[in-house]
Amino acid sequence: MGLAMLLGLGFLYWASRTQAPVLPAGVTKEIRQMVLVGRSVSVTLYSPAKDERAPLVVVAHGFTRAKRYMAGWGADLAGQGFLVAVPTQPALADHVLNGQVLAALVEALREKRRVALMGFSMGGLTTLLAAKRTSVDAWVGLDPVDMDGSGMKAAAALHVPCAILRAEPEAWNLHGNALALAAVMPELWLSLKVRGATHLDAESPTDLLGQIACGFVEPEQQALFKRYAIAFLKMTLLGDLEERGVIQGVMQVDGLTEVELKMPKD
16 A cells, blocks of 8 residues: 555656756746745746847746746747746635736836736636736737636736637636637737647646646647747737738648637738
8 A cells, every 4th residue: 555655656746747948049047936915936037148128928827737837938938039937826726816926926027028928727817817907018828717707807808919829628628718718808819729739738848647637748739839829929029020920821820720810900
């Protein structure tokens, strides 16, 4: 009995490990312990090679996860010229508290920068709640999940450019309930589903344990999440015309389905 328990714990430890991403050239990483809304929060900052008031992107992880599960997003976004903050949200299921912490993190790091909030799964909900408390310039949901219905009200009041990138409907994304968020967003510029994607294709990096539960990650689908999330952020925060062309041509891309494009023409 004791040996079986030890083996089980050993497997859980091994299967929940993640691999730290390789940082792009010039990108630096710094871990800070910050007090936000009275909570001590661990935040990893990924700084681009050239800052010069680079736009800030705050990235939120999913339910039962931690900042290490979004480290790949931090590295990749910083490699594209953004200052990226990836915190471990302090509460397991207190979404209001997590939203308050994310909003406070934005205020602590803003420094006259343009700002976007981006969240995966539960992080999609908590970033929406954060956007009620602090001004941002864009929001991106990575297969976001409105776990308690509060995201609907926040989404309906969010008047900034928004993008939702979805996986196939399944139990882990509450059967694709991000579609309900998309339906009420007044400035939803982009909504698309990655064909054949599982919930964890929007996470980077992920672990074996999560994939056993939610389905195995495919590099091609994961790359599509990153390609269009980054293009949207570069378009909205940096005014990148080339990336605007990428978004405008999204309907011709193989591997994407149920694409809705509402971005302004000018």
